[in-house]
Amino acid sequence: xxxxxxxTCDTGLRKRAAxxxxxxxxxxQSARPLPPEYPQFMREGRGARVWDAxxxxxxxxxxxxxxxxxxxxxxxxxAAARAQAELADCQNGPGPAMVELAELLVATVRHADWxxxxxxxxxxxxxxxxxxxxxxxRKRMLVAHGAYHGAxxxxxxxxxxxxxxxxANLGYYTFxxxxxxxxxxxxxxxxxxxxxVSPFRHDAGFDQELVDPGFAMxxxxxxxxxxxxxxxxxxxxxxxxxxxxxxxxxGVDPDLSAWSKAIANGYPLAAVLGNDRxxxxxxxxxxxxxxxxxxxxxxxGIATIGALADEGAIEAMERAGGLLRDGIRAQAKSHGLDVxxxxxxxxxxxxxxxxxxxxxxxxxxxxxxxxxxxxHPRHNxxxxxxxxxxxxxxxxxxxxxxxxxxxxx
Ligand SMILES: Cc1ncc(COP(=O)(O)O)c(C=O)c1O
Numbered sequence: 001x002x003x004x005x006x007x008t009c010d011t012g013l014r015k016r017a018a019x020x021x022x023x024x025x026x027x028x029q030s031a032r033p034l035p036p037e038y039p040q041f042m043r044e045g046r047g048a049r050v051w052d053a054x055x056x057x058x059x060x061x062x063x064x065x066x067x068x069x070x071x072x073x074x075x076x077x078x079a080a081a082r083a084q085a086e087l088a089d090c091q092n093g094p095g096p097a098m099v100e101l102a103e104l105l106v107a108t109v110r111h112a113d114w115x116x117x118x119x120x121x122x123x124x125x126x127x128x129x130x131x132x133x134x135x136x137x138r139k140r141m142l143v144a145h146g147a148y149h150g151a152x153x154x155x156x157x158x159x160x161x162x163x164x165x166x167x168a169n170l171g172y173y174t175f176x177x178x179x180x181x182x183x184x185x186x187x188x189x190x191x192x193x194x195x196x197v198s199p200f201r202h203d204a205g206f207d208q209e210l211v212d213p214g215f216a217m218x219x220x221x222x223x224x225x226x227x228x229x230x231x232x233x234x235x236x237x238x239x240x241x242x243x244x245x246x247x248x249x250x251g252v253d254p255d256l257s258a259w260s261k262a263i264a265n266g267y268p269l270a271a272v273l274g275n276d277r278x279x280x281x282x283x284x285x286x287x288x289x290x291x292x293x294x295x296x297x298x299x300x301g302i303a304t305i306g307a308l309a310d311e312g313a314i315e316a317m318e319r320a321g322g323l324l325r326d327g328i329r330a331q332a333k334s335h336g337l338d339v340x341x342x343x344x345x346x347x348x349x350x351x352x353x354x355x356x357x358x359x360x361x362x363x364x365x366x367x368x369x370x371x372x373x374x375x376h377p378r379h380n381x382x383x384x385x386x387x388x389x390x391x392x393x394x395x396x397x398x399x400x401x402x403x404x405x406x407x408x409x
Contacts (some may be wrong), residue, residue: 001401003037003370005056013041013053027151028065034377035366045072047386050374058374059391059398063382066236069262069317070307071386077265080303084296095295101302105273108305109244111253112273116282118292121235122150124258124270125196127287129154131256131274132194132229135281140188141231142195144175146203149196149233149258175201176209178218185222194229194256195219199237199246200343205358205378207351208343216252229255229278235270239263240317240346240382243308245273265307267300313385314346320387321345327396335403349380352406360406367405371398 017040018024025032031040039052048071050060063069070077084097102115118124129141149155153166171188173181175197185192197219201209223230232254237246239262245254255278260270268291274282307313322345332339338353352360358377365377373395375381 001367001370001405005052005370006054007039009054010039010041010052028379035362035369037366037369047071047073048384048388048391056372058369058372059387059394061373061375061381061383061395062379063384064266065379066240066261066382067264067266068382068384069240070265070304070311070313071384072266074265074304074307074386076307077267077300077303081267081296081300084299087295089296090291090294094293095298097295097298097302098293101298104302104305105271109257109273110248111245111255111257111275113276114274114279114282116272116274116287117298118270118272118287119260119268119289119297120150120270121233121258121260122152122155123287123289123292124235124260124272125149125155125231125233126152127272127285128196128229128231128233128256128258129194130285130287131272131278131281132231133281134284135229135278136193136227138191138193138228139169140171140191141169141193142171142173142181142184142188144197144201145172146206147175147196147198147201147233148203149198150235176212176215178215181215181219181222185226185228192226192228194231195223196231196233198233199241202236202343202347202349202380204380207340208347208349208380210344211247211250213250213252216247216250220252223255231255232257234258235260236380237344237347239305239308239314241314241344243305243314263304264297264301265304267297267304269297269301271301308385311385316385317346317383317387320385320392321348321383323389323392324348324383324395327392328399331396331400331403335407337403337407343380346383347380348383350375364399364402364406367402368395368398371401373398373402375399 031038041053043053044051048060050058105115106112153162171184173184200211234246234257238259256274325345340351343349361377365375368375
């Protein structure tokens with residue numbers, strides 16, 4: 001199928017960007033590693049639909065890489081943000097919304113006795129590490145091999161511009177392998193400040209792996225035995241799997257947790273939540289940012305958490321995600337294609353068996369995007385609570401034809 005979409009505007013913007021933006025674009029939203037059929041620039045979003053700069057429409061299965069959970073331009077969230085914006089956003093001190101949001105998070109998330117706010121997930125994971133070190137007076141932190149915790153020098157997946165010293169105090173374990181965590185803890189000796197972990201294994205480019213509850217409990221026990229902090233990086237999963245920390249359903253509470261992405265439905269906000277054991281460390285560290293106290297995103301956060309509960313958003317995502325998974329698996333089978341569809345249904349990831357260089361995944365995604373399904377070949381997808389049956393039917397029409405192209409080469 002030739003690409004039916006007009007790409008004029010995107011092509012022009014890419015050319016202009018190449019002159020004034022290093023590499024033409026950077027970071028996780030760079031379209032450079034994606035098939036050329038992907039638009040780089042986006043214009044608009046509403047509910048589960050987005051439009052690129054040329055006005056081509058897509059059903060959005062990336063949700064801005066996670067922040068949009070209730071759908072784009074959610075009326076209740078946007079009204080709360082507008083009402084706050086009419087008063088003020090960035091002032092000499094935070095607005096009352098900060099206290100209200102902290103109270104709401106403490107009431108919503110079981111392990112939380114307090115909350116602090118920032119802007120991005122990297123701020124939150126870095127703050128968790130800093131607080132753990134301040135509270136314990138120790139240096140070493142364990143992370144899983146291949147896990148993504150942000151783009152600061154201590155955790156960026158691309159080493160350019162970083163030094164070995166940036167990671168000198170990190171140790172590594174394998175996700176879901178308690179023996180490897182035990183030996184990393186032993187290696188850290190009496191200098192272990194924290195173990196950081198994501199709710200499930202969602203490393204980009206790999207089939208996803210749900211957490212073994214025994215592994216989660218084992219990490220909790222290791223932290224209890226050593227006095228280290230258990231840090232849950234809920235930046236990507238938070239408020240998509242559960243209205244509380246993502247490990248509440250398996251009964252494991254971290255000491256500290258990092259949040260961002262979905263907590264304000266696309267408004268820029270991150271949070272660190274913690275228990276009373278780490279309140280002292282959290283009070284001691286100096287962490288701040290020019291925009292960390294701005295009130296609009298906090299008002300949006302309050303409205304988002306309210307709407308997640310009022311609208312049964314988690315259940316809505318589970319339902320939509322379940323329909324999508326069943327439809328896609330049935331299509332792959334009917335085309336005789338062997339696919340892995342992994343992870344929770346709200347955050348699925350699709351790969352083709354034996355597709356070492358992502359060639360089939362890229363072809364599938366490119367054929368999907370041409371047909372108006374905004375999926376991704378190397379990153380988990382995100383289902384929002386705004387997805388209707390019509391949206392799912394649209395995606396499934398696109399994926400069925402994309403599978404046919406993959407099958408026929
Ligand atoms: C698990 C996890 N931690 C941390 C981050 C970093 O968040 P941010 O890009 O907002 O700094 C991300 C972002 O994708 C993430 O998925």
